[in-house]
Amino acid sequence: MRASTTSMAGVVAVAGVASLLLAACGSSNSSSTVAASSGSGSAAAASCNGKKIAFVMGAESDPFFQAMKVGATDETAKQGAELIWQGDPKEYSPATQIPVVDQVLAQKPDGLVLIPTDPDALQPEVVKAVAAGVVVANVDTHVTDQSQVLTFITGDNADGGAKAADAIATGIGYKDGTKYKVVVGLTSETATTNVARLEGFKAAVAAKYPGIEIVDVAYSQSKPEVANTNVNNWLTKYPDLNGIFAIDGTNGQGAAAALQAKGLTGKVALVGYDAYPDNVKLIKTGVFTALIAQDPATEARQAVDALCTKLSGADTSGIQKAVVIPNVVLDKNTTDADLTKYTYVA
Amino acid sequence: MATTDVKQPSSPVTQVVAPTSRLKSALANQQLLLLIVWLVMVLGFSLKSPIFFSVDVAGNIFADWGPLVLIALGELIVVISAGIDLSVGANVGFSGVIAAFAMKALTTAGVASTPTLLIGVLVCVVVGSLIGLINALLINYAKLVPFIATLVTLGAASGMSLVLTKGAPIMGGPAGGIMLSVPWIGPFSKPVLVVIVVVAVMWAFLHKARFGRYTYAIGSNAFAARAAGIDVKRHIVKIYMLSGFLAGLAGFFFYLRLGGGAPTSGYGMELDAIAAVVIGGAALAGGVGRVSGTVLGALILTTVTSGLIIVGVDPSWKRVVVAVLIAVAATLQALRKSEGGAS
Amino acid sequence: MTERGDVIYEVRNLCKRYGAVVALDDASMKLHAGEVVGLVGDNGAGKSTLVKCLSGAHQPTSGQILLDGVEREWSSPHDAIQAGVETLYQDSGLAPHLSVSANVFLGREELKPGILGKMGFLAQKSMDTRAHMDLDRVGIAVPASGRSVAQLSGGQRQAVAIGRAVAWASRVIILDEPTNHLGARQAGEVLHVIQRAKEQGLGVIFISHTLPHVLQVTDRVVVLRLGRVVKDAPTSDFDVDSLLGTITGLITD
Known part of the structure; x- marks a missing residue:
C-alpha cells in the first residue's frame, strides 16, 4: 500500500475539475521519458539495452512516487533501458489510471511496472499487457490475481x-x-x-x-x-x-x-x-x-532489476514472487547520508 | 386634497400584516437561540468532563474558531447576495502554500522574521482576493452561476496547490511563526484577536454601511437593485474579492498554526463555512443573514469539535451533530418565512 | 383637467431590433409636464420595448430621445434616473428583505457626515425620517419605515414602489402595470397617487392592460400595435369598446 493514499483520495473530487482545467494548458497526464544515459551504468550491468520499461501509478505528484521515480530513473539508466513514467498527476483512482495504462501499452513497452490503484479494476489491464507480450511487475500495491505478475515488491x-x-x-x-x-x-x-x-x-x-x-x-x-x-x-x-x-x-x-x-x-x-x-x-x-x-526507490530498483533479468533471458530463478522491503527508522542517531538517502524528493 | 383621505385605505391593510405571533418573535431572535444552544453545550461538556471548562480548552476552541469564522463571514456576504462560494476552502490551502513558498524563500535569503511574516500575510490576502476576482469575472462575464464558477476555482486552486507542492507541506519559513498562535490574553492568541477586530469591521460594513445595503439588495432582488441604479456587477466583484481576501487571511492563520503551508489545508472547509452561515440563520436564497449569527454558528461548530475530543466521543459524531443543527436552523428559517417575516 | 405644460419627454422615430425581429418600428410620442399618457397595446405590441428604451434599460437601434427638448442617450437605467426619469417595473421594483426606507433610498443612500460617510456608513435615522415624509408627501401612509417590505401587503408594496418613484422623479415617471394584482381599493389608491404626481407637474406614462384604469386616470392614450404607434388621441375620444377595438386592430382610422 502506498504512503498517503487517503490524502490523495481526499482530493479526488476536486482534482477532477483541476485536471480538466490543466488539460487546457497542456497534457493532463504527467509524463516524462527519460532517455538511457550510457555513462551511469557499467557495460556489464546493462542487460536491458534498448528495452522500454514503463511505470504507471496514480497521483504521480505524491512525494512517495517522486522518491520512487529517483530509483526507477537511476536503475533504468544503469541497465541501459528507456524509462516511461506516467500517471495522473493527482488522482489516485482506477478511472483515471486505466486510460493511462492503455496509452502506455500503445507505446509498446517491453516491461511494465504497474502500481494498481485498485486490485480488481486494473486486473484486465495486466491480462491485456501480458497478452501483448509485456512483462508485468507490481510495486507497492498489487492486482488480485498474481499468477501473471513476475514479482510484487512492497513496503510493509x-x-x-x-x-x-x-x-x-x-x-x-x-x-x-x-x-x-x-x-x-x-x-x-x-x-x-x-x-x-x-x-x-x-x-x-x-x-x-x-x-x-x-x-x-x-x-x-x-x-x-x-x-x-x-x-x-x-x-x-x-x-x-x-x-x-x-x-x-x-x-x-x-x-x-x-x-x-x-x-x-x-x-x-x-x-x-x-x-x-x-x-x-x-x-x-x-x-x-x-x-x-518507506523505501520507494529501492522498490523501484528491484522491480526494474527483476524485469531486466527476465527480458534479457537470464536465469529467473532468483526472482521472488513477493518481496517485502522493510521500513527504515530515521532518528537522531541516523547518519546524515542515510537521512539524505531516505528522504523523499519533492 | 388632505393627506388623511388617502391614509384611510392603507390602515386596515396594515393591521392584517402586523406581527402578532409570539412564536415569530421568538424565532426571529436566532442569535439568542444560538447563544442558548452554545451555553447548553458548554454546560453539558463541562459536566461530563470538568477539564473542558478551562482556559486551555477555550484556547483550542478559539484557535479553530479564528480561521473558520473568517471564511464563514466571507461565505455570509456571498450567501446574502444570493450566491455561494465553494472555493474558500481551496483558497485557504492555495494562498497558504503560495505564502509558504514566499516566506521560505525570504527566510532562506536571510530576511528577518517580522518583515517575512508581513509579506506572508500580504501574499495570502492578495492571492485570496485574486481567486475571488476570478470568481466574480466568471460570474459576471462568463455568465456562470456562482456554484459552477466557484467550483471551477475550487478545483483549480486545490489542484495547483498539489502540483506546486507535490503533495508535501512547505515549511522552512520564519522560526517564530508557530509561537504567534499561542494564547496571549486568556484563551486568545494574537491572530485570534485580529480575527475579533475583523469580525467587528465586517459587522459594521454589513449592517451599518452602504456595502451591506447593496449586498442585501442584490440578494433580495437583483433586478430591483439594478433598476435602482446600483452597479451590480461591480458589487459582485467586491463581494467575491472580500470573500477571497478573508479566505487568504484564514490561510495565513493556518500557516501560523502549522508553521508551514499544506496543500490539503482547508480542504472541504467550505462546507463548514456554509454550515456556520446556515446555522447562524442565513438563507441560501439570499437577502437574509447576520454577522452575529455566523459568529455564533462558527463558535458552536468548533465547540463541538473540541468537546467531543475532550469528552472522548468519536469525533466523527461531529458530522451528525452538525447535520442536526443545520436541519434545525433550516427548519426555523422556513417557519420564519411562512410566518411572513424577513431577517 | 390640469393645464398641459411644455413638452417634457419625447421620442422621435424610435426603432429597436433584436436580431431580425423588429420590436419597435418608427415610434414617436410626446409627453407634457402635468400630463398622464396611457400606453396600451396587445402583448408583443412593443410596450415593454418602448418602456425599456424610455427608462434606459435598453438602447434603441435608431431614433431620438429628448428630455426637455435636449437629445439624450441613456446607457443604463442609472443615467435616466440621474436625469429625473423614474421607472416602476411591474412586480419587481422592491427588495423584499430591506426596510421601507432602505427601499425608498436604494441606490441613493444618504451617508453620515464626515469620515464615517466617506467610509460608506449610512445615515439610517435621517433616511427613516425622510422616507416617511416623502411617502407622506405623495399621499402614501406606511406604518413604519423601518419595517421590511416582505411584511407589507401587496397593495402597500406597490404604494411604496410608486411612492419611491414619485418622490425621486423630478421630470418623468413611467409606471409599468402598477395596478396589476391589486384589489379595487388598492388600485384606487394607486390611481390617486398618479393624480398627485400629475398635480406636482410630473409627466406620467401609465402602462396598463386594465382599460377602465387607463380611461380613468389618463389625459391622452397612445396605442401600439406590432411595434407601431397606431393611435395618439385625447382620452375623451375613447370608451372601453373603442379603445379595445383600436388595440386589437378591429377599428382603424
Missing part, C-alpha cells in the same frame, strides 16, 4: 507500525511496570494503510510494551489543521501524555506544530511516518523522536 505497513511502537518505547524510555499514555493520529477510519499500521502498532505494544496504553485515536481527514486540533485537545485532556504516533505526513505536521507551540518538544515522544523533507529536518531539532520511512 504492519512492520512500520511495529517499528513505530519500538521507536515510541525508546523515546519515552519505556520501563516495565510503569504506565504510559499514547495517542494515535490517523487520517481516516477506512484507509487500509492506516489500518495496517495501526494494527502493527497495537500488536507490538500488546506483545512488548504492556505498560503503554493507547488512550485515544482520532482522524484528520487529510487536513493538517484538524490533526493539529486533535493533538491540541489531547494535550489538554492528558496533561501526562507520553507519546504520539502520527500515522502519516499530515498527522505528523499537525502534531509537530502542536508540540512546538505548547513547548512540549522532546517532552512528548512523537513518531511520524514518511520521510517528507521538512519532517526529516525536524528530527534534528528533536520535534520528531523518529520517522518511519
